[in-house]
Amino acid sequence: MTKPTLSRRSLLKGAAAAGAASAFPAPMIWAQNIKDVTLRQFGTGVSNLNEVGQKVKEDLGFTLEMTALDSDAVTQRAATQPGSFDIADIEYWICKKVWPTGNLQAMDVSKIKNYDKIVGIFKDGKLTPESTIAQGTAPHTVGFTDGPDGTTFASEQTNWMTLIPTIYNADTLGIRPDLIGRPIETWAELLNPEFKGKASILDISSIGIMDAAMVCEAMGEIAYGDKGNMTREEIDKTMAIFTEAKKAGQFRAFWKTFDESVNLMASGEVVIQSMWSPAITAVKSRGIDCVYQPLKEGYRSWGGGIGLSKNLSGLELDAAYEYINWYLDGWVGGFLMRQGYYSAVPETSKNHMSENEWGYWFEGKEATDVITNPFGDAMAQAGEVRDGGSFEERMGSVACWNAVMDENQYMVRKWNEFIAA
Amino acid sequence: MRAGETNRHLSGWLLASPLTLVLILFLVLPIAMIVVVSFWQATEFSIIPAFSWENYDFLFGSPVTYRVFGNTIKYALIVWAFTLGIGFTVAYFLAFHVRTQTWQIALFLLCTIPFWTSNIIRMISWIPFLGRNGLANSALISAGITDEPLDWLLYSDFSVILAFVHLYTLFMVVPIFNTMMRIDKSLIEAAYDGGASGFQTLTNVIIPLCKPGIMIGTIFVVTLVMGDFVTVRFMSGSQSANVGRLIQNDIALLQYPSASATAVVLLITVLMVIGILLRFVDIRKEL
Secondary structure (H helix, E strand, C coil): CCCCCCCCHHHHCCHHHHHHHHHCCCCCHHHHHHHHCEEEEEEECCCCCHHHHHHHHHHHCCEEEEEEECHHHHHHHHHHCHHHCCEEEEEHHHHHHHHHHCCEECEEHHHCCCHHHCCHHHCCCCCCCCCCCCEECCHHHHCEECCCCCCCECCCCCCEECCEEEEEEEECEEECHHHHCCCCCCHHHHHCHHHCCCEEEECCHHHHHHHHHHHHHHHCCCCCCCCCCCCHHHHHHHHHHHHHHHHCCCEEEEECCHHHHHHHHHCCCCCEEECCHHHHHHHHCCCCCCEEECCCCCEEEEEEEEEEECCCCHHHHHHHHHHHHHHCCCHHHHHHHCCCCEECCHHHHHCCCCHHHHHHHCCCCCCCCCEECCCCCEEECCCCCCCCCCHHHHHHCEEEECCCCCCHHHHHHHHHHHHHC | CHHHHHHHHHHHHHHHHHHHHHHHHHHHHHHHHHHHHCCCEECCCCEECCCCCHHHHHHHHCHHHHHHHHHHHHHHHHHHHHHHHHHHHHHHHHHHHCCCHHHHHHHHHHHHHHHHCCHHHHHHCHHHHHCCCCHHHHHHHHCCCCCCCCHHHCCCHHHHHHHHHHHHHHHHHHHHHHHHHHCCHHHHHHHHHCCCCHHHHHHHHHHHHHHHHHHHHHHHHHHHHHHCCHHHHHHCCCCCCCHHHHHHHHHHCCCHHHHHHHHHHHHHHHHHHHHHHHHHCCHHHHC
16 A cells, blocks of 8 residues: 555544555545535435444544435435535435436446445346346446436446445335234235234335235236336236225225334234334334244345435545445445345455354354344344345345336326325 | 605505515415416426426326315314314303403413424324223223224324314314403393393304304314324324325425425315305404
């Protein structure tokens, strides 16, 4: 590593920071000014964590302001207020909506140091060379554009990325095994009359429709061409099945926010519902048995990434690239993986996790000791295994990615009818 | 002489202008904007500012719209009936049964105590209370009134209306209490002297004199309920819809023009309701 005009004191502080320092190329001439830079990032609460902002200040010297919003608000802001942010932390399906507005700028892949190590899902869509690509808005289909000013998506890898992948996971149904008392193996159970008045689905149309489609397909009622891009007829049939179930009193409630899903489950109002992985943890942390049930049809998956605002340039743009490289360098990855998400560059995250943590979260091994999340809450005891197993098992059985459909507007109207039914 | 007159003219205009400006800027312009946008079109990515009836076509062509408006009006009517009943009784008690002014003020303040917290909190606190394993159900079961927990207590029309009544009754109490306090006590004595029974005094003297208060309370409650979207969402567990939620969903999905169209129709509906109400009572004259 070439020699220090390294005036970032903070980098030299402490062993961990020194480790991080050695991983970076020599700092640029702007090292002195960088402390004055403030980058404004907004995104969903998932990865917009204050710890990340603090660590950025420590490691990189500049200020990262974070705003956490729900996914609807994130989409709105990215699409309508390009001046209000520097970095957008959004999901790939949101990118599909937002990218054509031209509010984000493409990122030069050659400036991304760990690009080669990014998981295949985000590059050619394949986890391993044999994998089949799941339905829906698979990240690689909206991950690249043709040039620095491209507003359309490239069909294969190019030198210009739309989003740098940061975090992703595989979602499934959450259940209360203590109140159900028998094994649950298929998505079809959501509409099983046995759970009448005790089921729930999320009321975010773009995601809810996918869960609904997983259920209808599992019931054998509908065979979809592409669950992530349904035809009007498929939407009609799906909503008809769910409307009928709703009228028959299958659902206790629909939820829109994380907290609602936790409360529904923890209070026992609901015993089976669509759920997000941290919500399961939140229920468990109250001492209530809750399982993120792997199902034979596979998972509905989602992925997020960070995109750069069109307005970034000069020093701030350099700082943003520095931030991206730091993001993929492992500390954030470890931080997120210890909460049950996956990082885009697992190899580097491994350096920031203990062997036990890596074994439990990534390899699907039995925990050898208590597993705690970064906030100190116990997530699992020794001997427990992660629901769904290893990274390859979970991300290898993704049936569908969160998506935006061509018939989105029609779908939304149908969803509204379903809610009003 | 002439100069003085123009001056007076001018100062009149100047005096009126701040309010006019504020109203134009913050009331007329936004509403005009909503009306304009309601004729536009939107795709996922952009808003197309070209005149089109499409939003209204869809709105009036969809059975959902009628169902949702019907639901909204149903909520408004039921909530109105309950808040009026409870509000009038409370106000009557405060105004005519509580004799000393100190007690009147103290009890009146007591009514406002719930308003010291946010209305979201007041609403959400019902959820654990009414839940399947909540206080209400465990009380009912231990009292032997039911064997099974009652599911309809929460996430139903019942819970929505309960929360509305809880939230908005005070808006009925205050204006009715206010008009009741203005009633000349000698009128009531005169009614008794004239041989009217208590009930006759109520229907022939007190209620007619309270009309402006009832009307103001009604306007508050009806407009609040018709414009609400939060209470319906939380208390019905997103299972019921009213117009506010329709608009909210559209906004969340960046369908601003369609949201505007719904908002315009809602605005017209509410204005019509208020127009009808005002035909019954001339608030200005009676205040």
